[in-house]
Amino acid sequence: MSDLETLRQAVIDGDWKTAANATRNAIAAAVTPMAVINCLMPAMDEVGRRFDCEEYFVPEMLLSARAMKASMEIIRPLLAAAGAAPSARVVIGTVKGDLHDIGKNLVAAMLEGGGFEVIDLGADVAPERFVETAAARNAQLVALSALLTVTMTSMKTTIDAFRAAGIRDKVKIMVGGAPVTEQYAQSIGADGYGESAGAAVTLARKLVMQ
Amino acid sequence: MTTLSQWLAHGPLVSDGAWGTELQKQGLPPGTPPDLWNLAHPERVEAVARAYVEAGCQVLLTNTFRANSIAMDGDLAAINRAGVAISKRAAAASTSGQVLVFASIGPLGKLLSAGEIEPDAAQAAFAAQAAALEAGGADALLIETVSDPVEARLAVAAARSTGLPVIVSFAFDSGRNRDRTMTGATPEAAAAAMLEAGADAIGANCGIGIEQAIPLCRRFRAACALPIWIKPNAGLPRMVGSTAHYDVAPEAFAAHWSALVEAGAGFIGGCCGTTPDFTRALVRARCASS
Numbered sequence: 367m368s369d370l371e372t373l374r375q376a377v378i379d380g381d382w383k384t385a386a387n388a389t390r391n392a393i394a395a396a397v398t399p400m401a402v403i404n405c406l407m408p409a410m411d412e413v414g415r416r417f418d419c420e421e422y423f424v425p426e427m428l429l430s431a432r433a434m435k436a437s438m439e440i441i442r443p444l445l446a447a448a449g450a451a452p453s454a455r456v457v458i459g460t461v462k463g464d465l466h467d468i469g470k471n472l473v474a475a476m477l478e479g480g481g482f483e484v485i486d487l488g489a490d491v492a493p494e495r496f497v498e499t500a501a502a503r504n505a506q507l508v509a510l511s512a513l514l515t516v517t518m519t520s521m522k523t524t525i526d527a528f529r530a531a532g533i534r535d536k537v538k539i540m541v542g543g544a545p546v547t548e549q550y551a552q553s554i555g556a557d558g559y560g561e562s563a564g565a566a567v568t569l570a571r572k573l574v575m576q
Numbered sequence: 577m578t579t580l581s582q583w584l585a586h587g588p589l590v591s592d593g594a595w596g597t598e599l600q601k602q603g604l605p606p607g608t609p610p611d612l613w614n615l616a617h618p619e620r621v622e623a624v625a626r627a628y629v630e631a632g633c634q635v636l637l638t639n640t641f642r643a644n645s646i647a648m649d650g651d652l653a654a655i656n657r658a659g660v661a662i663s664k665r666a667a668a669a670s671t672s673g674q675v676l677v678f679a680s681i682g683p684l685g686k687l688l689s690a691g692e693i694e695p696d697a698a699q700a701a702f703a704a705q706a707a708a709l710e711a712g713g714a715d716a717l718l719i720e721t722v723s724d725p726v727e728a729r730l731a732v733a734a735a736r737s738t739g740l741p742v743i744v745s746f747a748f749d750s751g752r753n754r755d756r757t758m759t760g761a762t763p764e765a766a767a768a769a770m771l772e773a774g775a776d777a778i779g780a781n782c783g784i785g786i787e788q789a790i791p792l793c794r795r796f797r798a799a800c801a802l803p804i805w806i807k808p809n810a811g812l813p814r815m816v817g818s819t820a821h822y823d824v825a826p827e828a829f830a831a832h833w834s835a836l837v838e839a840g841a842g843f844i845g846g847c848c849g850t851t852p853d854f855t856r857a858l859v860r861a862r863c864a865s866s
Contacts, residue, residue, distance in 0.1 A: 420751050420760070423750060423751075423756065423758060423759050424687070424759060424760075425689040425690040425724075425759050425760075428692075429690055429691075432690075462607055463607015463608070465685060466685060468692075468758075471692075490607075516606045516607075516820070517606060520606070544749075
């Protein structure tokens, strides 16, 4: 098997060690970083397909995203050195009062795999921390997660904090999580809603293009 | 374990409804872990427990869902013991017969099957919580809203070491038909794993509406002979301003009582979106059918 075939299979299998080794071997054999990326994307598409077919569930998605991330970490500096455009920066976190981070971790890993630079603030993040971090790190995107109906209102508080700080127009804000709907996202003034981790990556790409 | 079947000897039992939203009505700020109130505002937690007892529930849970060392910080042993004590006080005030106190153990919030936490740490967290709940005097331990059979096995092992009856209730909210847990387990797989682990009852809560609970219940019954615990949501929430509204009315919810009993349910209550009015409706449905 070629290094890229091994890498593809390792991502699908969720084996981050093999994915990292295959990436190093490929680079040593003069495979370009772009070729590695062009291998990772269809591998994650296959993972997404298996998720849609109920072959894979959240744990398998997490492991595959981790394998993809292990490969991306090796090639990202090479891409930067080659003068590739730096990817957009995302600040992500679970909103204040909500300690659930499984969904947020999955979206963070998928965004990293999708080429974004991800600043993960963790769970139970106060609105001011989102605002301060986004401003200090010059992030283009902010991604908010919530699992509970009782904490999803912190999403609105967070968006309002960006408005109060006068930097609402400097960032695009996307929201997601079990109780969140498109309608709710619109009602609180978010720029977009992602129904799944895969949809979040597509949405993030769309938002940074705007 | 004969205790559960003794409790169920006179027919299915009504368990309580949601606590988090009721505690918010008592002034719990959104984002504050409700379990902290067992020490900070025990009288307000007891008001919620009493409301369910007054509504006629026969099984009352405890405000201890998150009180494990992975999910939150604090004096967890005291929080767990106080949680049981509060529910026992409310249960003792019942004027309509015995109310059992089943102590709530929620998931850790970290996925074992994705390597986010080590099995030893998970089992230790469950063991500490189970021991505190048993010391508080719970009648049984309820491991609820779990998704991962691997995590549930560790929880059952920890809970069984107390000698109390152990009920395990999974959240089915994933897959096209919403009949898988987040980690992909089917009712059949969950039942097989829990039989092997030595659980005394199995069930489903949260995740689903009450209509979807009926086929889940049938599938559990086909897969095992354990008593079945059912505690569905009052449908899906709809946000109006900053509060979640559930559109299913108590009577419409309780109208599914007979179908659930026929499908094999032994314990029926409500999860997110339900209130003491739902408990009253379930009690009426139970009386009407017996």
